[in-house]
């Protein structure tokens with residue numbers, strides 16, 4: 001792809017003004033990478049629109065001139081979806097970050113796509129409401145990026161992923177037309193559901209500019225439990241037992257000790273490590289009635305004791321809860337600070353979590369790679385961080401490691417799962433898509449892509 005011509009630069013500059021079009025190599029460099037591994041694909045230009053009208057005009061220029069256009073939120077993605085692997089223009093949504101409306105009568109908020117997830121929840125505190133999806137990167141990730149990846153987070157267990165919490169989207173189609181995909185209703189049975197199709201489409205079909213989101217009242221009470229297990233398979237077994245006991249936790253996370261140690265050390269936070277514990281479960285119960293939650297707490301305690309928990313601690317006060325959550329949320333980032341890693345986002349029906357985790361360890365031993373595992377165990381969603389450690393670049397990018405990862409994904413498939421729970425496919429996982437999809441499936445997806453984006457300008461070379 002040649003760099004943009006003078007004329008193309010001029011057309012783009014006219015839309016946003018000269019300060020909002022970046023062309024110098026030094027300014028473009030930061031947009032060549034995101035949180036994924038150690039990838040680098042710098043764009044030819046970066047553009048920062050402030051309105052849907054500007055987005056539409058930019059899309060029209062790119063579509064007319066066949067310029068690849070990749071939308072980027074906060075760049076916290078873990079599949080390389082926002083990287084312009086074919087060059088072209090990266091469009092930043094950071095200036096489109098307004099909360100346009102909080103409808104307290106219908107429990108809805110209308111927001112622009114460049115809004116930070118946590119900023120929305122900070123704003124909603126005054127109304128006693130919250131928007132449930134809570135990715136680990138919630139302090140920086142954008143609602144638009146969450147929509148692009150169908151992001152989850154710990155509380156997706158009880159409240160659903162992004163998909164379950166978005167009612168309607170304003171999107172710019174590749175020909176520049178602007179549509180709303182649905183209605184601001186809890187039910188909608190009106191033709192194909194384009195809202196749901198666009199959620200998780202990683203910016204390959206249309207550019208999301210605004211979203212109407214579902215809100216809920218903030219639970220009056222939250223209790224957080226930390227359960228240490230000397231055997232990680234037992235920890236995994238305990239996960240499903242919690243549900244079979246009739247409980248519905250708001251989060252149920254698994255953390256291998258090694259990851260907890262790295263995160264707690266990096267954050268300089270105290271964590272009640274128990275000698276010999278291989279894994280910890282972090283379990284949250286929430287609700288409006290304190291009494292009911294304490295009753296559930298008793299059931300939880302009995303269940304975990306039967307499963308051979310080594311240590312069970314309860315955090316009732318907000319500060320301790322927040323410390324444990326901070327340690328959990330920072331595992332990905334702090335492990336990466338120690339070693340570049342490939343993060344596989346495995347997911348299986350949760351009863352098969354013990355088979356998945358022991359299978360990952362066995363495959364790692366056979367192929368000679370080390371893993372740190374953690375994640376949303378209640379959803380059967382296990383993040384597998386494969387550490388680069390002492391591997392050479394050839395080994396890291398070589399066929400052996402790829403085959404090992406393929407085995408992990410085959411295991412997921414054989415257990416009824418798939419290759420990404422919440423991080424998407426983007427650039428790094430697309431070579432593994434054939435493990436879970438056959439030709440007919442691909443053809444259908446390609447047909448959808450063609451219907452939306454006949455010239456293939458939006459985020460080319462992603463997903464499949």
Ligand code: LAC
Pocket residue numbers: 078135136137153328329331332375376383
């Ligand atoms: C997490 C991110 C990596 O759960 O999804 O920490």
Ligand code: ZN
Pocket residue numbers: 136153375376383422
């Ligand atoms: Zn996660």
